[in-house]
Amino acid sequence: MNQIAKVILDNEMDLILAHKQSMRLAELAGLSLGAQTTFATAVSEVSRNAIGKENAAHLTLYVSDKKEKLKYITVVLEDNRPSFSAANDEGYKYAKRLVQNISAVVSGSTNRIELSYRLPMHFIIDTALIDKWRISLNTDPNISPYEEIKRKNTQLIELAERLQEKEQQYKALTDSLPIMIFSMTNEATVTYANKWLIDYTGETIENINETKWQNILHPDDLKDAQINWSSSFSKADTIITPPSRLKHAKTGEYRWHTGVITAMKDEQGVVKSWNTYMVDIHAQKLVEETLKNNRQLKEIHAELEEKVNLLNRSNQQLEQFAYIASHDLQEPLRKISFYSDFLKEKYGKAMPEEAGLFFNNLVNATDRMKVLITDVLAYSTVRKDSFEKVSLDEIIKETLQDLEISIKEKRAEIKVELLPEIDGNSRQLKQLFENLISNSLKFSRPDVSPDISISGITDNDNVLLSFKDNGIGFEEQHIARMFDLFQRLHTRDKYSGTGIGLAICKKIIDMHNGSIMASGSTGNGATFLITLPLRQNNT
DSSP: OEEEEEEEOOSHHHHHHHHHHHHHHHHHTTOOHHHHHHHHHHHHHHHHTTOSGGGTOEEEEEEOOTTOSSOEEEEEEEEOOTTOOTTTOHHHHHHHHHOSEEEEEEETTEEEEEEEEEOOTTOOOOHHHHHHHHHHHHOSOOOOHHHHHHHHHHHHHHHHHHHHHHHHHHHHHHHHSSSEEEEEOTTOOEEEEOHHHHHHHOOOHHHHHHHTTTTTBOHHHHHHHHHHHHHHTTSOSEEEEEEEEEEOTTTOOEEEEEEEEEEEEOTTSOEEEEEEEEEEOHHHHHHHHHHOOOHHHHHHHHHHHHHHHHHHHHHHHHHHHHHHHHHHTHHHHHHHHHHHHHHHHHHGGGSOHHHHHHHHHHHHHHHHHHHHHHHHHHHHHOOOOOOEEEEHHHHHHHHHHHTHHHHHHHTOEEEEOOOOEEEEOHHHHHHHHHHHHHHHHHTOOTTSOOEEEEEEEEETTEEEEEEEOOSOOOOGGGGGGTTSTTOOSSOTTTSOOOSOHHHHHHHHHHHTTOEEEEEEOTTSOEEEEEEEESSOTTO
């Protein structure tokens, strides 16, 4: 094994550092957030009773050698507690319920506890990676938890203020320009409109989305304009719209307008929204129709594109601030969650009843925020990636190992048939399987053990995967929207979640050029059918 870092366990602060280092090592090893938390919690539990200078306790973090076939991250605790017994130590017994690979050996005056977590089969370890991990775990600034939370909180406040300022600047800028500016989703739903568009049409954003522009566009132009907008979303990043006539609310006159539709992408190149800029070309249109001279129209387009470039830069800054704010929320929320658990365990019984209620509300709100941010970032980071030959059998085995605790708690029976090899991205496919199985476990019927069947049928150039359970099911009327973002089919008081899991599944399947369908009924379970190509053209 290769030593990565070492922690001396003299006091409670060292316990926090041990948890942080274990969490960081698991994160670097690519484990899921649930696996990271499980591993770090197990390390904290076995270390808790060993704290103290008189016990000479220390924690050493290792990673397997690159020559070893099975790869693990390992934490070894050594101390000289004279009364230690694995059978009687509560921390050891609790950790044993969290991780499978744990052992304790007493040799003379030395106690040695070893915890290991297996890494995926495809994980590659080399000298450069080991050196990088050592640097990462041994160069963190040594600051107190209070100062860390305070610093992160200050950063978040500053980011929020800067984001709000940029939003106000963008709104003031778009309202001051004599052009119609509005933003749309990939489904052509308007999410923002400047003052010029609202004043000209006399319609609110809600009315525009409800009527699909029927009260604004000329009847002869309505169908062509809607087709053009929809088709633009699958074409180039910037589209010049054909001229169309928009009704002026005060005069009732239809005036000619044209504009530009521009794609707004995130850092991974995924289109998040579309900005449309429309300008009045009524006079130029009349000249064009009579003199067939479009020179003035081209000049307006050139001026418009200059303004589009300026607005694009402002919009990109807003997206960057939004992504950074969401991404940086993870670490302070993780710390808040850990310290909340620590405070509850240590001082929970001493709290007044009302304070305990408030504290539990804080913990629950933090957990929901953490899950939401994690899911949103998980959705935003799913992107087209390189493919390689992967074994779906291996991926499902690793997934079931990660979900082992939840499966045991639910007393679930999972039957898996032999699955083939396909061209794909193993990390994304594992996330797909984990989301589907977790859903079946979560939405099981009360007092009925989950029964989950996973099978695969090869048909020509595709594999048809089936995930079937005996859970609570769903109403078929919800099928059309169940794969959209933030679509929850059940109330939060009964079933937790953010409504992003199935949207991530669909996005991963789309990235693999596949498709997904669902069927089911209330009280009779659910079935998800996934079609994936056996071979990808760009492998």
